[in-house]
Amino acid sequence: MKPRAVILSLSSDYGCQVQMSNFPELLEMLSTFELGYWQLVSSGDMPQDYDVAIIEGAVTTDEQVALLEKVRSIASCVIAIGACAVTGGVPALASGGPVRGQLKDVYGSGSSKVGIGARKPEPIKHYIEVDFSIPGCPIEPAELSRTLQRALRALTDNPERQSMCGECKTAENICMWTQNVPCLGLIARSGCNAKCVSRGRACTACRGIAHDANLASAFAFADSMGCPPEEFDALLKIYNAMSDQELRKEAVGKIAAQEVAS
Amino acid sequence: MYFRILAKDHVSTFVEGLAHVYEVFAPVKNESGFSFEQVSDGSSIVLDYPMTIIPPKKYFVRSKESLFRYDTHSGDVVESELEVTPRVLFGVHACDINALLMTDKVFLGDYEDPYYKARREHTLIVGVSCMPVLTCMCDTWGTGEVQQGCDLFLTDLGDRYFVTCHSVEGAHVLDTFADTHEATAEDTKALEEHLRAFREAFSRPVDATSLQLLFDAKYNDELWEEIGEACLSCGACSAVCPTCYCFDVNDELDADGNAGARVRCWDSCMNSQFAEVAGGHDFRPTRASRVRYRFYHKFWSYPARYGKTLCVGCGRCDVACKVNINPRRIIGALQEGARS
Numbered sequence: 001m002k003p004r005a006v007i008l009s010l011s012s013d014y015g016c017q018v019q020m021s022n023f024p025e026l027l028e029m030l031s032t033f034e035l036g037y038w039q040l041v042s043s044g045d046m047p048q049d050y051d052v053a054i055i056e057g058a059v060t061t062d063e064q065v066a067l068l069e070k071v072r073s074i075a076s077c078v079i080a081i082g083a084c085a086v087t088g089g090v091p092a093l094a095s096g097g098p099v100r101g102q103l104k105d106v107y108g109s110g111s112s113k114v115g116i117g118a119r120k121p122e123p124i125k126h127y128i129e130v131d132f133s134i135p136g137c138p139i140e141p142a143e144l145s146r147t148l149q150r151a152l153r154a155l156t157d158n159p160e161r162q163s164m165c166g167e168c169k170t171a172e173n174i175c176m177w178t179q180n181v182p183c184l185g186l187i188a189r190s191g192c193n194a195k196c197v198s199r200g201r202a203c204t205a206c207r208g209i210a211h212d213a214n215l216a217s218a219f220a221f222a223d224s225m226g227c228p229p230e231e232f233d234a235l236l237k238i239y240n241a242m243s244d245q246e247l248r249k250e251a252v253g254k255i256a257a258q259e260v261a262s
Numbered sequence: 263m264y265f266r267i268l269a270k271d272h273v274s275t276f277v278e279g280l281a282h283v284y285e286v287f288a289p290v291k292n293e294s295g296f297s298f299e300q301v302s303d304g305s306s307i308v309l310d311y312p313m314t315i316i317p318p319k320k321y322f323v324r325s326k327e328s329l330f331r332y333d334t335h336s337g338d339v340v341e342s343e344l345e346v347t348p349r350v351l352f353g354v355h356a357c358d359i360n361a362l363l364m365t366d367k368v369f370l371g372d373y374e375d376p377y378y379k380a381r382r383e384h385t386l387i388v389g390v391s392c393m394p395v396l397t398c399m400c401d402t403w404g405t406g407e408v409q410q411g412c413d414l415f416l417t418d419l420g421d422r423y424f425v426t427c428h429s430v431e432g433a434h435v436l437d438t439f440a441d442t443h444e445a446t447a448e449d450t451k452a453l454e455e456h457l458r459a460f461r462e463a464f465s466r467p468v469d470a471t472s473l474q475l476l477f478d479a480k481y482n483d484e485l486w487e488e489i490g491e492a493c494l495s496c497g498a499c500s501a502v503c504p505t506c507y508c509f510d511v512n513d514e515l516d517a518d519g520n521a522g523a524r525v526r527c528w529d530s531c532m533n534s535q536f537a538e539v540a541g542g543h544d545f546r547p548t549r550a551s552r553v554r555y556r557f558y559h560k561f562w563s564y565p566a567r568y569g570k571t572l573c574v575g576c577g578r579c580d581v582a583c584k585v586n587i588n589p590r591r592i593i594g595a596l597q598e599g600a601r602s
Contacts, residue, residue: 025516025517145516146515149515161533161534162532163494163495164496165496165498165582165584169315169316170325170528175582187494210495211534212532212534214492214494217492221494
């Protein structure tokens with residue numbers, strides 16, 4: 001019997017699910033699983049029982065927290081896909097202040113009628129245990145297929161640890177910094193073959209902050225190149241507002257202290 | 263001793279002739295700088311280039327390659343992925359040729375690597391002279407000249423090349439595809455002048471006397487902590503290094519899970535996973551220990567085994583490293599400490 005998988009979404013733009021539907025090997029991939037539910041394309045309900053839950057999107061409501069807890073109690077394997085699910089992604093940009101205040105900023109006097117049960121946006125791992133994380137905005141479908149095969153064989157997650165620069169050099173790109181463009185490749189998790197820089201755009205660290213990243217040194221380097229810590233941190237926040245908050249604060253503080261000292 | 267003169271006007275014809283028989287790879291200019299690419303049109307080649315971002319090692323140990331494919335049900339190897347076509351690398355600098363001689367020691371030594379070996383054997387190398395840029399330090403290691411490791415070497419004499427032949431096949435392709443003529447006394451004079459200009463173009467000499475001894479004594483120096491604090495652990499240094507050859511091997515399954523590929527890809531000792539072993543023990547758990555390891559491999563342990571420093575002074579790491587970690591700085595820092 002094939003394991004049953006479900007694909008569901010929390011708060012996101014469904015880009016990763018669209019990306020999956022573009023994957024040429026999608027049918028081959030799904031031949032190893034019974035696809036019980038796919039939120040983007042299914043009209044029916046989620047089945048009561050499944051083995052693998054593939055979840056896109058950030059957690060932004062009480063209802064989603066309850067759903068996640070239920071899913072975790074059923075699925076033996078949970079796979080978070082995409083920046084929103086893995087790091088909080090773009091939704092987590094709104095994690096800095098109280099939700100009610102933000103709703104008021106947007107909706108004014110009618111704000112009490114909207115956003116019932118809204119929470120500060122957070123990645124899935126803040127609520128439930130996640131077995132595999134597939135980062136990126138959007139994901140690399142081939143990475144999902146490799147991960148599903150690992151899950152089937154009861155292997156553990158094996159994320160890339162290094163930051164992007166080595167991979168970007170291997171792709172023979174000119175460094176964005178030499179063209180005075182701040183680039184987050186310095187600290188971004190590798191694994192996409194430096195896709196953006198290869199197409200002439202700076203890395204935004206949509207894959208998250210690398211395990212091996214040296215934030216203090218990267219912030220200091222950026223500062224030396226005329227990109228002050230606040231600016232570098234603002235770039236980093238786009239996809240990583242909730243990641244390594246302490247280390248980032250420390251790095252910003254260290255540079256400020258050095259500037260005061262000099 | 264076989265040498266000829268090749269007019270620069272005739273290089274395109276030579277390359278195009280070679281391209282009838284071989285796949286030809288040569289430096290070309292693109293948005294990023296210079297890189298070795300396959301060429302069929304001789305006019306796209308740029309032979310007076312400063313350095314390519316990635317050295318020619320990419321043709322011998324690929325950044326990522328499938329070694330073989332296997333059936334996941336039977337466990338059998340179903341196809342070997344080694345396909346070799348006759349190639350010419352045209353326009354390789356002396357430092358990069360010397361780097362290949364160093365990786366040869368590793369891949370053609372006690373444990374022969376069949377992939378590397380087959381590619382090496384089927385690749386002709388045409389070297390080309392250069393003038394140093396600020397980051398070059400081949401003068402320190404004596405790797406700015408070639409005694410072996412190429413088939414032809416072109417030395418730039420302005421409007422022509424002085425071509426020296428280092429192999430029978432090199433002489434054969436030169437005679438077959440290139441319109442050359444005999445060298446005159448004037449050509450020899452121009453060659454002398456080129457060599458003098460090359461020697462005099464190095465403006466930042468590095469004295470590497472007793473370097474290994476210095477490394478030996480300074481294993482616990484606080485320098486390594488300082489360098490470790492700055493290192494971004496990104497692996498740019500090892501990616502661009504012509505003498506960094508470490509790799510990782512992984513299995514990648516097809517989407518349907520019925521077959522897979524055993525994949526080799528470049529690895530870096532800057533990667534925190536590099537020295538981790540089963541059970542989770544890590545031989546080099548800190549950034550400082552990893553960055554130190556890379557320099558000790560290059561300047562202490564490789565020379566201890568093979569009698570030569572594992573650096574050809576190409577300067578690529580100097581360009582690639584955002585936080586200024588490179589042999590010139592390390593050697594300087596070790597020597598400064600020694601004097602104080």
